[in-house]
Amino acid sequence: DAKTTQPTSMDCAEGRAANLPCNHSTISGNEYVYWYRQIHSQGPQYIIHGLKNNETNEMASLIITEDRKSSTLILPHATLRDTAVYYCIVRVAIETSGSRLTFGEGTQLTVNP
Amino acid sequence: EAGVAQSPRYKIIEKRQSVAFWCNPISGHATLYWYQQILGQGPKLLIQFQNNGVVDDSQLPKDRFSAERLKGVDSTLKIQPAKLEDSAVYLCASSLLRGENTGELFFGEGSRLTVL
Numbered sequence: 001d002a003k004t005t006q007p008t009s010m011d012c013a014e015g016r017a018a019n020l021p022c023n024h025s026t027i028s029g030n031e032y033v034y035w036y037r038q039i040h041s042q043g044p045q046y047i048i049h050g051l052k053n054n055e056t057n058e059m060a061s062l063i064i065t066e067d068r069k070s071s072t073l074i075l076p077h078a079t080l081r082d083t084a085v086y087y088c089i090v091r092v093a094i095e096t097s098g099s100r101l102t103f104g105e106g107t108q109l110t111v112n113p
Numbered sequence: 114e115a116g117v118a119q120s121p122r123y124k125i126i127e128k129r130q131s132v133a134f135w136c137n138p139i140s141g142h143a144t145l146y147w148y149q150q151i152l153g154q155g156p157k158l159l160i161q162f163q164n165n166g167v168v169d170d171s172q173l174p175k176d177r178f179s180a181e182r183l184k185g186v187d188s189t190l191k192i193q194p195a196k197l198e199d200s201a202v203y204l205c206a207s208s209l210l211r212g213e214n215t216g217e218l219f220f221g222e223g224s225r226l227t228v229l
Contacts, residue, residue: 036218043117043204043220044156087155101218103148103155 004088009108018075022088025069035073037084078111117221119205125227131193134224138207147190148204200228
């Protein structure tokens with residue numbers, strides 16, 4: 001699976017949009033971009049994933065550049081409960097063997113009041 | 114829908130002792146994973162099961178770690194004998210298989226192991 005690069009930490013004001021970047025310059029054509037987050041003392045939680053097109057769900061939006069070498073996770077109105085470590089992961093969809101995810105160090109997002 | 118259940122939540126043992134962690138995945142999830150998360154690091158996959166067969170155990174320290182998933186449902190991860198460096202949170206996750214596979218893993222809250 002391709003390697004990803006994320007900033008170690010970021011801060012965001014409550015109520016503002018949080019934009020978390022991720023570089024994945026070696027991504028292959030069949031690799032998806034996934035985002036998970038991990039709130040302190042909990043297991044990681046799935047947020048969103050995409051292949052080429054931008055995606056949006058009730059939690060966040062995922063913007064993938066046209067060359068697919070980078071992406072941005074957007075939390076439109078960050079709250080204090082969004083304080084967590086955010087992981088960007090690229091992964092091949094292996095239909096016959098389930099979802100193998102390789103986690104990096106992630107970005108510690110702190111939402112300030 | 115019930116989530117992934119893990120026990121115990123916390124365990125403290127001395128080095129060279131043994132410990133076992135239990136996981137009950139979400140009903141109907143064919144794939145089960147055990148991850149190890151050392152403080153300050155991202156989770157690292159130890160072993161992946163599909164039903165009751167092992168798909169990937171390449172990062173499992175087989176001299177001291179073992180895992181089984183009898184009957185393709187619950188799973189147990191055992192460490193014997195434990196070392197200081199095994200202090201970590203052990204996370205269990207499960208996912209659907211094949212055509213329903215969106216890549217979404219559901220994680221339990223983890224079992225925190227401290228080896229003294």
